[in-house]
Amino acid sequence: MATRRTTVLTVVAVLGCVLLPVGAVLVLVGVRNSHDGATVGGILLGLAGLVCFRILYWARRIRLMTQAGLAFHVEGDDPHDRDSR
Numbered sequence: 001m002a003t004r005r006t007t008v009l010t011v012v013a014v015l016g017c018v019l020l021p022v023g024a025v026l027v028l029v030g031v032r033n034s035h036d037g038a039t040v041g042g043i044l045l046g047l048a049g050l051v052c053f054r055i056l057y058w059a060r061r062i063r064l065m066t067q068a069g070l071a072f073h074v075e076g077d078d079p080h081d082r083d084s085r
Contacts, residue, residue: 009059012052020049 002010026042029035 009056012055016049016052016056018049019045019052023047023049 023042023044023046026038026045028042030037030039030042
């Protein structure tokens with residue numbers, strides 16, 4: 001059973017995989033046919049696809065950085081904890 005976070009990240013990944021190529025195709029069609037609307041739409045869809053990939057990158061990076069930070073922390077070894085003295 002997938003968690004809500006996993007489901008959301010899966011949807012974002014699929015959107016990124018769909019939006020980026022569709023945007024690239026629209027840019028190509030717009031440039032070849034001198035259709036400015038298709039070019040602008042393709043740029044916006046491609047940008048939305050890149051944003052989806054960036055969201056996935058940061059979601060993964062934040063989780064790994066949190067785990068790495070927690071690995072450095074040892075219980076009872078906090079110099080700012082006055083009760084441990």
